[in-house]
Amino acid sequence: MNFGLGSLPLLSDAETRSISAENPTGEKGGGAKAVPDENNPAFLLGKGWKVRPCIDLEPQSTTVLADIAGPGIIQHIWITVDTKAYRDTVLRMYWDEEEKPSVEVPLGDFFCNGHGMRYNVVSIPIAVNPSGGFNCYFPMPFRKRALITIENQRWEKITGFFYQITYALTDLPEKIAYFHAQWRRSMTKREHPEHIIVDGIVGQGHYVGTFIAWTQFSSGWWGEGEVKFYIDGDTEYPTICGTGTEDYFGGAWCFGQTFNAPFSGYPLWHKRFGEAPKHAMYRWHIYDPIRFKQNLKVTIQALGWWPNGRFQPLTDDIASVAYWYQVEPHAPFPQLPSAEERWPR
Incomplete structure (x- = not known):
């Protein structure tokens, strides 16, 4: 389990996984399986290329971004989307089968882009890179389950929602919050x-x-x-x-x-x-x-x-x-x- 630079040389039995539109479950060997249709840019290339890099958020609906069985720890979240989603979508995170979220924040504000505006942020746990690349490095441990959702509360569909959630499946210390x-x-x-x-x-x-x-x-x-x-x-x-x-x-x-x-x-x-x-x-x-x-x-x-x-x-x-x-x-x-x-x- 990696909590900082000091532990980088240490070997670990943790298993690294990553969820994205190309691998919605994060399963081992589960990426790049989408089959392109004739309207997809990868149609001539076939399966295994850039077929499903993003999703659409339907109006007035909640989309599950990640549903992970623990124990484990989320290490990095990357998201990018149009600015109209910054205040009109809500990011929620639930740990260990809880009914109420431990995280409930409009998407942009969670990544320090307030006012529904896009601007760069250069810090250790949160970085917003040109142009509108949201990054979060806060470690997020869970013992039984991690559930991350995004709710689109707009009256219209939000297209082109890109995301990547990287995590490690690993045992956790007893005293962890x-x-x-x-x-x-x-x-x-x-x-x-x-x-x-x-x-x-x-x-x-x-x-x-x-x-x-x-x-x-x-x-x-x-x-x-x-x-x-x-x-x-x-x-x-x-x-x-x-x-x-x-x-x-x-x-x-x-x-x-x-x-x-x-x-x-x-x-x-x-x-x-x-x-x-x-x-x-x-x-x-x-x-x-x-x-x-x-x-x-x-x-x-x-x-x-x-x-x-x-x-x-x-x-x-x-x-x-x-x-x-x-x-x-x-x-x-x-x-x-x-x-x-x-x-x-």
Whole structure:
């Protein structure tokens, strides 16, 4: 089982498998079996060539991308599709026969492409490469079963959905946690300008990342708010309190420019005449996971400046993805907003 570069020289009895449209089950020797018809580009070449590289997502339907018997660990997910799928399709992951998903996130936001927009992201666990190649390297262990689905909530078919899910069939250590990710969106209020990134996490685990897609509705600087972690029973006051939005995401002094780094980044600053400014940021707690034993809540404030030098409470549109590992079972997620409620403003 490979958890990092340090284990690359070690031999293992794990079996590598990969699921794609060319091998939907990932079975050994199961790839490239599709037979081309006369309308297929590979018709003259025959079976064994590039016959079924992608699938279509039917409207208002759920498609199973992977259904794997464990034990094992998903090591890499690659997906590419038209941008209209970014907010209108929902990626879900279920571990070990659970009824409720441990991952439930609009497709684009899971890969740090918020606002239904395409832009590059260069980081360790998530990379979006030109043009629109989604990559996830978060290890996702499972003991009995891994089920990954994509739901198309649009009114039309989405064609050309390409995907590859690579995993290892292998025994797992006893003390290993399951991967989770949750999407939330809110319009902050001046009376209490706070967005909840995640709340209601119950059990033992560790928080490993944050992605935020921020739409700015006020002029001037928008990122004075702090990120706060309420750990294991914290109520009024958090155990971990940051010093500002750009500080938490690894920058300083209002960013000033976009950047991509291995563990933090500000890959999007979109400002166009007639449109509300849009921002995107990520922060990975790879070497500094936020560990909790009982429960966890994470929030971010929306603050700017008044002309008199006082903090201005902001009414902004904030969407976020929280990424964490924990023991199962997990607490139920809030109801995911409808496709219309997820559309960019």
